[in-house]
Amino acid sequence: MNEQLIDNVFIKKSNEYKQSTLSPLTDMADSGIVSRITPLSSINENKLNIHHYDDESITTENQSLSFNLTNISKLVLKYKKCEEYVRYPNCLITYLDHPSAIFLQIFEDGSAFQQMHQDINRFYMNNLNAYSNISTKYFEIGDFCVAYSSQYFEFFRARILNIDHRNKQYLVIYVDFGNSEWIHIKGIRPLYIEFTKLKIQSIPVTLSHILPKKDLKTDTINWNTDVGKQCTRKLRRLLIKPDSEPFLFVSVTFLSNENWWPLHFVDIKIDGQDLANILHNDGLARLTRNNKDLKIIYPNFGKHPSEQLIFGIQLSK
Numbered sequence: 499m500n501e502q503l504i505d506n507v508f509i510k511k512s513n514e515y516k517q518s519t520l521s522p523l524t525d526m527a528d529s530g531i532v533s534r535i536t537p538l539s540s541i542n543e544n545k546l547n548i549h550h551y552d553d554e555s556i557t558t559e560n561q562s563l564s565f566n567l568t569n570i571s572k573l574v575l576k577y578k579k580c581e582e583y584v585r586y587p588n589c590l591i592t593y594l595d596h597p598s599a600i601f602l603q604i605f606e607d608g609s610a611f612q613q614m615h616q617d618i619n620r621f622y623m624n625n626l627n628a629y630s631n632i633s634t635k636y637f638e639i640g641d642f643c644v645a646y647s648s649q650y651f652e653f654f655r656a657r658i659l660n661i662d663h664r665n666k667q668y669l670v671i672y673v674d675f676g677n678s679e680w681i682h683i684k685g686i687r688p689l690y691i692e693f694t695k696l697k698i699q700s701i702p703v704t705l706s707h708i709l710p711k712k713d714l715k716t717d718t719i720n721w722n723t724d725v726g727k728q729c730t731r732k733l734r735r736l737l738i739k740p741d742s743e744p745f746l747f748v749s750v751t752f753l754s755n756e757n758w759w760p761l762h763f764v765d766i767k768i769d770g771q772d773l774a775n776i777l778h779n780d781g782l783a784r785l786t787r788n789n790k791d792l793k794i795i796y797p798n799f800g801k802h803p804s805e806q807l808i809f810g811i812q813l814s815k
Contacts, residue, residue, distance in 0.1 A: 573689045575642050575655065575673060577810040578697040580604065580752045580762065589750040589766075591737040592700055593676030596721035596730045597708055597783065598792060598799075599761070599809070600737075601676025601700040602750060611674070611699055615654075618644060618693055622653045629687050634663045637686065640807055644693070645670045646685035655693065656681075659807050671808055674699040678808075702809040706753055706763040708774040708783050709791055719795055729782035736768065736776070748773075756789070760800030760811045763789050 580586070586604045594600040622644060637643060637658055645656040645668070659678065660669035666683040713723035720726060739746050746768070753763040766773040777783040786792075793799070800811045 572641055573691055573694050575657075575689075575694055576697045578699065578701055580701060582752055582754055582762075585749060585751040587749050588747045590745055590747060592674075594730065594733060594737065596726065597705040597710075597733060597777065598721060598796070600703050600705060600733075600764075600766075602703060602748075602764075603674075603699050604701070604750070607696055607699065610696055614693060614696055615652075615674075618655070619653050621690065621692075622646075622687055632683060632686065634661060634666055634668075634683055636688075637661070637668065642673070642689050643668075643670070644687040644689055645672070645679075645681045646687075647672070647679060648681070648685070649679060653687070655689065655698075657807060659804060673810075676700045676702065698810065702761050703750075703752075703764045704759065704761045704789075704792070705774060706765050706789055707786055708777060709786050709795065711782070711784050725782065729777055732777065732780065732782055733773075736773070758790065758793055760805075761809060 588605050590603045590605070592601050592603055639658055639661060641658045643656050643658060644653050646653050654672040655674055656670035657673050658668050658670055661667070662669075662680075668681050668683065668686050669678060670681055670686075671678040710719055710721050710723065710726045710729070712719045713725050716723060721730060737746060737748065749767040751765040753765065755762050768776070774783075774785060778785045800806065800809070805811060
């Protein structure tokens, strides 16, 4: 699908989003996840904008299938799990909120995932008109869907984190990567069963043996302080390369999955260097022998509704 057709399909307009319309779902949770209005919301304090699309019907000459929303059941994607104490040598960091909330991909299903992603875009671009009159009442918070990113100009598997009915906007997380974005209803599609066969590719993890430093200005310890944000920016520069540069693959060892912490603890090595030691040596974080020290800083990690959706946390009954 060429860029000209995509530009004709989605006509973007910028409009300032009023944060007062947000529900408590996207308020700061105990994990330090700031409201995910943009993919960089956790480290970007600039004025936030979102994209709106026009209200004209989306048209294409390639529509080949007919859909009836009343006949489409809401499908569920399964989350991938990794074995404890196993090293995965070629992993890709796709997104991070801070060192205790990192999203990564392991390339067990790399070829199958790439093929599925191509099929998703071919399928939904060829059937754009099928969902042109969806109501915001059709989807609910927590539903899985397919969303068209106004940043990358492609369709991705997603999950709905919040809904702004007045402006016809959905806050979604792209489940195979971990980043999130506000999307107009024109860019949201039901998930077709063919695209549920592969499990969610991104795995949320916590970097082991590292803690945020105490912020001397505020006398607080968490990743949302000035020094904590500086550490996150350093981590992003190390792990997530611009589109113009080659991917950086890292070695990840999954440690024990503790019942008092919702995410896997992992050791990450870059070119043989331990990532926790790099952050410590740069004076941006401090080492700990006991990962349970993190529980003191974030005692309710994983209990906030937004965390459960973002990280795919299943609470035990």
